[in-house]
Amino acid sequence: MININSLELSYGTDEFRLSIPQLKIESTEKVAIIGPSGSGKTTLLKLISGIIQPQRGRVEIGEVAINELSDPQCRDYRISNIGYIFQDFELLDYLNVQDNILHPFRITQSLKIDNQVRDRVKSLAEEMGIADKLKRLTNNLSQGEKQRTAICRAMITAPKLILADEATGNLDPSNKTKILDALFRSTDKNKATLIAVTHDHELLDRFDRVIDFKQFCDGESV
Numbered sequence: 001m002i003n004i005n006s007l008e009l010s011y012g013t014d015e016f017r018l019s020i021p022q023l024k025i026e027s028t029e030k031v032a033i034i035g036p037s038g039s040g041k042t043t044l045l046k047l048i049s050g051i052i053q054p055q056r057g058r059v060e061i062g063e064v065a066i067n068e069l070s071d072p073q074c075r076d077y078r079i080s081n082i083g084y085i086f087q088d089f090e091l092l093d094y095l096n097v098q099d100n101i102l103h104p105f106r107i108t109q110s111l112k113i114d115n116q117v118r119d120r121v122k123s124l125a126e127e128m129g130i131a132d133k134l135k136r137l138t139n140n141l142s143q144g145e146k147q148r149t150a151i152c153r154a155m156i157t158a159p160k161l162i163l164a165d166e167a168t169g170n171l172d173p174s175n176k177t178k179i180l181d182a183l184f185r186s187t188d189k190n191k192a193t194l195i196a197v198t199h200d201h202e203l204l205d206r207f208d209r210v211i212d213f214k215q216f217c218d219g220e221s222v
């Protein structure tokens, strides 16, 4: 599913340098990414989704070399095929919850809203416990509700790849389990691949594999 080779990235502004000689993630694998703050976990998710480009190396998702696409192609590919739950949510505060969830459909012509999609908004919102908040502006939500909105938006396209950046970070223990259950259920249902950055070490044994980012500081391969 994901194949990274000879990847090198630096931001040019500080000491940070990410170097991944090789990393493979199989289709339908559920991988947890752990590692110290500032070690490049978010950077890796952004590289996989083509939000940023490496200085060197290749990032392939299936047959697609993500770093060889043009900017518009890459954006379209990302919106249609990847569910990205951002660490800071990136919700639009001038839209209500429902319109935030539907946003991927409004920003690419590759996706069309139909009744099935509208039903999916409702069922996802119910599953995430925010069905009564669909008409509310996101400014008036708690952190946990914002997070769950961001998760619904990531799932609405039934993506084959889900990138979750600390998606359970702001939740109390019972909601954490609920959200992770929903993420896993959606991943299984869509036969998708899940890559989740997490600090919740008690959740790690639910994943197929754990990648510790410390190893990339030494330039080892996985």
Ligand code: ADP
Pocket: 011, 013, 014, 016, 035, 036, 037, 038, 039, 040, 041, 042, 043, 044
């Ligand atoms: P993590 O998610 O593991 O906490 P990040 O991938 O967010 O780490 O960041 C890795 C390093 O890159 C940090 O030192 C961070 O300050 C730096 N960094 C992240 N984004 C940028 C950026 N856009 N410009 C410059 N430096 C950045």
Ligand code: MG
Pocket: 041, 042, 043, 087, 165
């Ligand atoms: Mg991060």
